[in-house]
Amino acid sequence: MATATSTPSASDRLSSFNPATGEVVGTVPVHTAAEVDAAVARARIASQSWSHLSFEARGEELTAFRKALASHADELAELIHRENGKPLIEAYTEVMMALSHLSHAVGRAADAMAPRRVSSGVLANFRSTISYHPLGVIGVIGPWNYPLFTPMGSIAYALAAGNAVVFKPSELTPLLAVKLAEIAAKTFALPDLLQVVTGAGATGAALAKSAVDKVAFTGSAATGKRVMMAAAERLTPVLLELGGKDPMIVAEDADVEKAAEACVYGALTNAGQACISVERVYVADAVHDRFVEEVVKNVRALKIGGDDGHLGAMTSSAQVTIVKDHLEDAIAKGAKVHTGGPDAISGNYIQPTVLTNVDHTMKVMSDETFGPVIPIQRVASLDEAVRLANDTTYGLGSSVFGGKSIRAIASRLRAGMTAINSVMAFSGIPSLPFGGIGDSGFGRIHGDEGIREFTRVKSTAEQMMSLPMNMMSFRQPKDMPTKLKGMIKQLYGDGVVAKATDTWRKLRGR
Numbered sequence: 362m363a364t365a366t367s368t369p370s371a372s373d374r375l376s377s378f379n380p381a382t383g384e385v386v387g388t389v390p391v392h393t394a395a396e397v398d399a400a401v402a403r404a405r406i407a408s409q410s411w412s413h414l415s416f417e418a419r420g421e422e423l424t425a426f427r428k429a430l431a432s433h434a435d436e437l438a439e440l441i442h443r444e445n446g447k448p449l450i451e452a453y454t455e456v457m458m459a460l461s462h463l464s465h466a467v468g469r470a471a472d473a474m475a476p477r478r479v480s481s482g483v484l485a486n487f488r489s490t491i492s493y494h495p496l497g498v499i500g501v502i503g504p505w506n507y508p509l510f511t512p513m514g515s516i517a518y519a520l521a522a523g524n525a526v527v528f529k530p531s532e533l534t535p536l537l538a539v540k541l542a543e544i545a546a547k548t549f550a551l552p553d554l555l556q557v558v559t560g561a562g563a564t565g566a567a568l569a570k571s572a573v574d575k576v577a578f579t580g581s582a583a584t585g586k587r588v589m590m591a592a593a594e595r596l597t598p599v600l601l602e603l604g605g606k607d608p609m610i611v612a613e614d615a616d617v618e619k620a621a622e623a624c625v626y627g628a629l630t631n632a633g634q635a636c637i638s639v640e641r642v643y644v645a646d647a648v649h650d651r652f653v654e655e656v657v658k659n660v661r662a663l664k665i666g667g668d669d670g671h672l673g674a675m676t677s678s679a680q681v682t683i684v685k686d687h688l689e690d691a692i693a694k695g696a697k698v699h700t701g702g703p704d705a706i707s708g709n710y711i712q713p714t715v716l717t718n719v720d721h722t723m724k725v726m727s728d729e730t731f732g733p734v735i736p737i738q739r740v741a742s743l744d745e746a747v748r749l750a751n752d753t754t755y756g757l758g759s760s761v762f763g764g765k766s767i768r769a770i771a772s773r774l775r776a777g778m779t780a781i782n783s784v785m786a787f788s789g790i791p792s793l794p795f796g797g798i799g800d801s802g803f804g805r806i807h808g809d810e811g812i813r814e815f816t817r818v819k820s821t822a823e824q825m826m827s828l829p830m831n832m833m834s835f836r837q838p839k840d841m842p843t844k845l846k847g848m849i850k851q852l853y854g855d856g857v858v859a860k861a862t863d864t865w866r867k868l869r870g871r
């Protein structure tokens with residue numbers, strides 16, 4: 362059984378609401394700490410069989426899972442649309458991206474985890490190998506903004522690496538996760554391989570405290586800290602994918618029309634509720650006014666609401682309150698409103714808001730807004746743009762627009778990921794590791810790093826032949842200190858071997 366078992370009373374159930382209409386989409390159990398522990402214990406048993414399968418055998422089952430998910434794409438997209446509020450087109454995009462990661466993880470697992478021979482250095486008679494092994498059970502805690510794509514970044518890579526998973530979705534989007542678990546239970550030979558436990562923060566806290574071998578958390582920085590503290594009780598390692606305040610830089614030599622179009626998408630897709638949303642924009646003085654004009658033109662062409670809208674309802678009224686607060690704070694401090702604004706908020710719908718005359722004293726330029734807001738700041742130089750872009754405690758995504766020289770600017774950004782002449786592209790390229798620094802968290806999902814994130818590293822040193830000088834023994838000749846002194850000089854001092862090594866390096870240009 363893939364959803365943790367329970368016989369809850371009516372008050373033990375959690376309702377999932379459609380943020381566009383306020384209707385209840387469905388209810389799920391609130392799992393207790395004991396039920397979470399039981400799910401982890403079942404996952405442990407499943408993990409023992411799963412970890413012993415070959416990559417090919419795991420790959421076959423995961424491919425069957427991918428195909429089953431693809432055949433349920435309509436139901437999955439519909440649930441994402443109804444629980445999260447995003448337009449159907451974005452929900453289908455999310456399903457597609459989640460499946461592309463599952464497919465990639467399956468295809469790469471064997472290579473990413475292949476044992477590697479490495480140099481044995483001074484112990485030249487040894488064969489040294491690094492190997493990667495599944496951890497066991499991974500606890501995945503997910504957010505509501507991308508209820509399938511985001512947790513799949515951990516789930517797919519953890520399963521492909523040979524682990525079992527217990528997934529706690531956001532309390533705002535649990536039905537999608539329950540569906541995922543149902544499909545998993547029907548597909549995998551081990552029905553407890555991917556289980557879902559539902560509930561709010563307490564259920565997540567129980568998972569972080571449970572006997573899992575790693576917690577992969579995606580959510581806010583504040584909750585991430587709580588998860589890390591809970592996991593510390595058992596010294597359980599954590600992977601934290603947290604929030605962001607992603608900057609975008611537009612240089613004088615950028616294609617302004619293309620930059621504006623990308624900016625509007627990057628800031629407003631999913632109504633700005635993406636961890637890698639464009640949250641602040643720095644534009645070179647020479648093209649600032651033209652850029653603002655283009656952005657406003659693009660924003661005015663958008664349709665808000667409805668199944669075919671570009672932007673849907675915000676997922677929670679709590680998030681609407683935060684966005685409104687950021688807008689009011691900015692306006693009180695002198696920001697100019699070009700579209701939208703706090704007065705244009707109606708229920709869970711926020712009209713996309715373009716602001717100029719903004720600065721870093723405003724919340725909209727320093728805190729994660731997580732809404733459809735585009736604050737644009739004029740800069741006198743690219744140096745100033747880089748300084749402002751890096752003036753944050755976060756460091757998740759970023760983007761730069763300009764000619765060839767913009768690559769140098771990209772490399773100066775203190776962020777986990779940068780898109781050049783595009784936005785967000787790094788999240789859709791499965792071979793690129795995804796993650797941040799600072800308040801954006803640590804560890805990586807996606808890519809080979811994302812597979813190895815769910816493994817333990819083992820080092821093996823195998824003696825291939827005996828040497829006259831055996832360092833791993835107390836039986837040493839009397840003149841051993843003299844010999845060692847000579848070796849130190851030869852190998853690491855000014856000796857013949859060291860000199861030869863230096864010469865060799867110089868010849869190879871290193």
Ligand code: NAD
Pocket residue numbers: 502503504505506507511529530531532560561562563564565566567569579580581582583584585587588601602603604605635636637729731757801
């Ligand atoms: P959140 O921190 O409120 O909740 C995330 C999850 O943690 C939910 O499942 C919640 O029930 C659970 N939780 C709450 N309290 C807990 C506790 N004490 N212990 C364990 N779990 C607990 O985040 P959210 O509002 O659901 O998501 C939005 C945030 O997620 C934003 O900050 C966004 O930037 C971030 N995010 C980051 C990424 C990324 O990959 N870096 C991706 C998507 C979203």
